[in-house]
Amino acid sequence: MSAATDAVTRPGPRVADAMLSFARRNTWTLALLGFLALLLVFTKLINPGYGIPGVQGLAISVLPLALAAVAQAIVVITGGIDLSIGSMMALTSVISASLMLGQSPEFAMFVVLGTLLLGIVLGTVNGTLVVVTRVPDIVVTLAMSFVWAGCALLVLRTPGGAAAPWLRELVLGSVLIPWIPKAAVVLLVVVAVIWIPLRRSRFGLSIYAVGSNRLAAFRSGVSVGRTKVLAYAVAGLFAALAGLSLTASTGIGTPVPGPYTLQSVAAVVLGGVSLAGGRGGVFGPLVAVVILQLIRTDMTFLNVNTNLATVAQGAILVGVVMAGSIIEMRRRRA
Amino acid sequence: MSAVEEVRPARNPWLTWVTWRRLFALVIASELARPGIVSLDWAGVIVRAAVPLAILAGCQTLTMLTGGIDLSVGAVASMSGFVLATLVSGPGVGAGIIIALIAAALAGLLSGIGVGVFRVHPLIMTLGMGLIVLGLANWWQLVMVQAGGGTPEVIRFIGSARFEGIIPVNLVVFIPLAVLILLGLRRTGYGRMLYAIGDNPVAARLAGARAWQVLIVLYVISAVLAAIAGFLISGLTNVASVSLADSYVLPSVAAAVIGGTSIFGGRGGFGGTIVGALILTVLATLLNSLGYPEAVRQVLFGAIIVVVAAAYTRVTAES
Numbered sequence: 001m002s003a004a005t006d007a008v009t010r011p012g013p014r015v016a017d018a019m020l021s022f023a024r025r026n027t028w029t030l031a032l033l034g035f036l037a038l039l040l041v042f043t044k045l046i047n048p049g050y051g052i053p054g055v056q057g058l059a060i061s062v063l064p065l066a067l068a069a070v071a072q073a074i075v076v077i078t079g080g081i082d083l084s085i086g087s088m089m090a091l092t093s094v095i096s097a098s099l100m101l102g103q104s105p106e107f108a109m110f111v112v113l114g115t116l117l118l119g120i121v122l123g124t125v126n127g128t129l130v131v132v133t134r135v136p137d138i139v140v141t142l143a144m145s146f147v148w149a150g151c152a153l154l155v156l157r158t159p160g161g162a163a164a165p166w167l168r169e170l171v172l173g174s175v176l177i178p179w180i181p182k183a184a185v186v187l188l189v190v191v192a193v194i195w196i197p198l199r200r201s202r203f204g205l206s207i208y209a210v211g212s213n214r215l216a217a218f219r220s221g222v223s224v225g226r227t228k229v230l231a232y233a234v235a236g237l238f239a240a241l242a243g244l245s246l247t248a249s250t251g252i253g254t255p256v257p258g259p260y261t262l263q264s265v266a267a268v269v270l271g272g273v274s275l276a277g278g279r280g281g282v283f284g285p286l287v288a289v290v291i292l293q294l295i296r297t298d299m300t301f302l303n304v305n306t307n308l309a310t311v312a313q314g315a316i317l318v319g320v321v322m323a324g325s326i327i328e329m330r331r332r333r334a
Numbered sequence: 335m336s337a338v339e340e341v342r343p344a345r346n347p348w349l350t351w352v353t354w355r356r357l358f359a360l361v362i363a364s365e366l367a368r369p370g371i372v373s374l375d376w377a378g379v380i381v382r383a384a385v386p387l388a389i390l391a392g393c394q395t396l397t398m399l400t401g402g403i404d405l406s407v408g409a410v411a412s413m414s415g416f417v418l419a420t421l422v423s424g425p426g427v428g429a430g431i432i433i434a435l436i437a438a439a440l441a442g443l444l445s446g447i448g449v450g451v452f453r454v455h456p457l458i459m460t461l462g463m464g465l466i467v468l469g470l471a472n473w474w475q476l477v478m479v480q481a482g483g484g485t486p487e488v489i490r491f492i493g494s495a496r497f498e499g500i501i502p503v504n505l506v507v508f509i510p511l512a513v514l515i516l517l518g519l520r521r522t523g524y525g526r527m528l529y530a531i532g533d534n535p536v537a538a539r540l541a542g543a544r545a546w547q548v549l550i551v552l553y554v555i556s557a558v559l560a561a562i563a564g565f566l567i568s569g570l571t572n573v574a575s576v577s578l579a580d581s582y583v584l585p586s587v588a589a590a591v592i593g594g595t596s597i598f599g600g601r602g603g604f605g606g607t608i609v610g611a612l613i614l615t616v617l618a619t620l621l622n623s624l625g626y627p628e629a630v631r632q633v634l635f636g637a638i639i640v641v642v643a644a645a646y647t648r649v650t651a652e653s
Contacts, residue, residue, distance in 0.1 A: 081457075083584075133644035136597045138403075142584050143643070146636030153629030262405075262461055275455045307472035314465030321459075322452040329453070 028272035028280075032287040039294050047301045052178045054297070059181035060171055062293045063245040064089065065263055066187055069271065069285040070195065071238035072264035078231040079211040079277030080130065080137035085239045086261035087148035088122050090254065092243030094152050097161025097253025108164030116240050122148060123236015127229035145261065152255040161253040171248050183249075187286070190241060195282050198234065207231050212278025266317050267292065292316075353594060353609045356642065360613060364620045371623060374500050380615050382494070382502035386411075386570065388611035389508065389563035390582050391589035392515055393556040395607045398590055399519075400532040400549065401599030402449060402456030404556045406464035407586060410438050411564030411579035413471040415485070418565060419574030420478040422486045430486070435561050441467050442557025443550065450549030460553075471576040485568045493569015504566050511562065515604045528552065532599025588639050589614050594646060613642070 023030060043050050068085050075082040096115040100108045130140045171183040198204050206227040209217035218224050242260070247253055270288035273280030292313065299309040365372040390407050397404045414434040421430035441463055448459040485493075495503045519525035527548050530538040539545060560579075567582070568574045593610030595602025617638060621631040 129640060129644075133640065134647050135640065135643040136591075138597060139588070139591050139643050140640055142587060143636040143639035145584070146632045146639070148636075150629045150632030150634075150636065153627075153632065157629075265457070266461060269455075269458050275457065305473060305476070307469045307476065310469030310472065311466050312469075314462040314467075314469065317465070318448055318454065318459060318462035321454045321462075322448060325453045 026281075026283075029284040029287060032271070032284060032291065036287055036291050036294070039291060039298070043294060043298055043301070046298065050301075052174070055179060056172075056174060056181040056183070058290070058293060058297065059183035059187070060249050062289050063171060063183050063187055063249060064242045064258075065260055065267065065293070066286050066289045067190075067238050067242035067245055068260045068264040069267040069289050070191055070282045071235040071242065072268045073271065073273050073280065073282045073285045074195075074207065074231050074238070075137075075235045076265075076268050076273050076275060077211045077277060077280060078207045078228055079214065080228065080231070081141065081265065081275070082126065082232065082235050082239075083138060083141040083261050084122075084126060084145035084148055085235070085242070085264055086257035086259070087145040087152065088119065088236060088239035089243040089246060089260055090257040091122070091148045091152040091155070092119055092240040093246040094156040094161065094253035094255050096244055097163060097247045098156055099161075100164050100167075100247075101160075101162040103164070105164050105166050108167060111164075112167065112244060115244055116237060119236040119238075119240020119243070120233050121236070123233040123239065124229060126236065127232025130232065131225040131228050145257070149255075149257050152257070156253055156255045159252050159254040161247070163247045163251045167244070167248045168251060171245065191282060191286065194234070194237070199281075203227065203230055208278055210277075263292075266313075270317065270320055352646070353592070353606050353613075356592075357609055357613050357616065360616045360620065364616060364623070367620060368623050376619075378496050378500040378502055380612065380619060382496065382504060382570065383619070384608075384611045384615040385502065385504045385508045386563045386566045386579075387582060387585060387589060387615060388608050389511065389559055389566070390579070390586035391593070391607045391611050392511075392604055393559050393563075394586050394590040395593070395595045395602060395604050396515070396519075396528065396552060396559075397456065397556055398532075398595050398597050399528045399599060399602060400552060401535075402460075402549075402552075403587065403597070404445070404460045404553070404560070405457060405583060406441065406445060406460040406467060407556070407560040407563070408580040408583035409464040409467040409471070410441055410557050410560040411567060411582065412576050413441075413467050414438050414561035414564035415568030415578055416471055416574045416576050417474065418489065419485050419568065420474070422484070427486045427488055431565070434565075435558060438557045438561035438564075439554050442554040445557070446550035446553030449553060450546035468576060475576055485572050485574050489565050489569040490572055491569070493566045494572070504570070507562065507566065511559070512604065512608065519603060524548070524551070529600055532601075534600070585614050588643075592639065592642050592646065614639075 043054075047054075068089060071085050072082060092115050095118065096111055099111045099114075103111070126141055126144050129135075129144065130137050133140065170186060173182050174180055175182050175185050206217070206222045207230075209220070209222050210224050210227045210231075214224055217227075246258075264285075267288045268280075268285045269275060270292070271280065271283075271285030272288075273285060295312065295316070296309055299312065300306070304312075361372060390411065393404045393407045414437065417434040417437060418427070418430040421433060425433070444466075445456075445459050445463045448454040448463075449456050492503050492507060497503060519528065527538070527543050530541070530543055531545050531548060535545060563582075564579055567579050571578070589610035590602070590607050591597060591610070592613055593602070593606030593608070595607060617635065618631075621634055626634070
């Protein structure tokens with residue numbers, strides 16, 4: 001923040017200053033991007049055949065978790081945690097898939113809008129319960145994960161339904177040149193269109209304020225309760241988007257929640273969002289999701305046992321967070 | 335010292351009474367919903383099912399007292415039951431139990447070092463450790479694919495048999511453990527240290543508590559408890575698989591919270607947690623016996639946990 005004001009008052013090359021301050025504020029995300037680039041080079045080295053289909057497959061496979069990670073990031077920045085994201089994804093996915101079965105493309109459009117609205121409602125219910133009952137976020141969302149998963153089972157007992165062809169095509173294939181997968185563009189556009197205006201609004205400032213110091217936020221006139229409910233509602237919207245992306249990429253709805261909830265927590269932490277709240281953004285977690293998936297792919301190329309890949313995922317999670325806290329401790333001592 | 339004791343709601347007879355009353359209300363509701371269901375046989379089944387959950391909820395209680403949480407209990411419990419089952423035909427039951435306990439303790443040691451020394455958030459540390467343990471257990475499954483084994487007879491007896499057809503045998507394991515935890519929390523310096531660290535970590539450090547040592551020991555204890563629960567679960571279900579106890583993780587957290595342990599640390603106790611585990615088991619059994627489909631049961635289960643936790647928070651806020 002202070003670097004940004006410096007850039008205004010001090011004479012000199014403002015652009016360079018602005019870039020420097022941008023880099024300073026997003027060190028972690030930039031480092032992750034650098035690591036991702038290295039990882040892509042490494043992937044190409046160990047598997048020279050890795051090309052357009054690989055990149056497109058990667059983009060499609062990360063889409064649901066990436067959107068789930070954005071949802072989780074928003075709640076975690078506010079100082080909460082949402083353990084019902086996986087269940088909300090399952091619920092929105094089965095509802096959209098069962099409603100779209102055998103319907104016209106125009107009707108499917110309404111289904112998509114309705115599903116997004118439903119996501120906002122689910123998130124609002126979560127947030128309202130957290131604020132009204134004053135029960136810790138982790139407990140409320142844990143219990144609500146049972147409720148939403150149960151509702152998903154009520155809608156569809158077994159995997160079924162269908163996705164409208166245009167929805168499927170939205171994530172398949174590429175844009176302009178074959179190297180840019182449509183799924184990645186969709187992801188970036190969706191996140192940018194929803195998150196960036198929110199981040200720059202009063203609400204965006206409020207969620208960081210509430211996350212970093214509740215009491216201070218309250219005393220400076222931020223409505224803590226309303227901010228939390230809104231954050232959960234936006235998370236619900238992103239969970240619904242993640243659910244829709246599941247429907248789009250698999251063509252059906254599955255009522256049993258995938259491993260997305262805990263993986264989203266892991267991605268958020270690797271993406272530089274502090275579990276204590278108030279720090280981080282949504283783009284770091286996005287890059288972290290891609291890195292985690294690419295490591296998985298690389299391990300398949302290297303013929304590593306998939307079970308050891310799970311071990312590696314846990315070890316990376318723990319190792320990165322440990323390294324982060326060691327750096328933090330050193331800095332504090334110095 | 336006296337200040338530490340004053341902030342324990344578990345010692346507050348009014349709160350413990352509230353939790354007990356909730357259990358009685360549920361039992362009465364069961365009887366009203368299905369007349370004739372409440373019997374000695376029913377009670378035996380409930381207790382037998384509640385014991386493993388209570389042990390796992392004990393892991394959560396202990397870690398939550400310090401402001402932590404242990405999400406690796408599911409993976410550790412499944413792994414121990416599974417490792418034991420694979421070792422039965424080779425080294426035997428005794429050696430199998432010891433090896434499984436050592437493996438669990440190692441996982442707990444690593445979690446404890448991460449949380450205590452490197453100050454990794456317990457949620458993340460135990461989540462990562464859970465992934466590591468699950469992956470290694472899967473790998474072990476591939477290595478040991480030829481050695482079938484299965485849950486040993488002794489474990490099956492302890493986990494599922496009942497004396498006189500009523501009193502579950504797994505109480506033989508549970509009662510000493512419960513007494514140990516209850517006395518450990520109330521009467522030992524180590525127990526007080528757990529409350530102190532959770533209540534005010536800075537004050538605890540200034541008072542000379544070495545938090546990192548306490549935390550390392552804590553997560554080892556938690557993992558060993560989880561392993562014992564894993565044996566009992568595989569004995570109860572006669573299954574040994576690497577994901578056997580996964581479904582217990584979320585209820586174990588819920589049981590501790592319903593039992594009055596604060597997730598922010600410093601408040602609570604194991605007594606309430608045992609009642610919490612009983613409440614959840616009675617609830618699950620009641621929903622089962624009503625013949626609702628799985629979906630409705632899940633919805634009601636989640637909704638009731640929110641309501642009970644909310645009511646509890648209200649009571650603590652008032653007193």
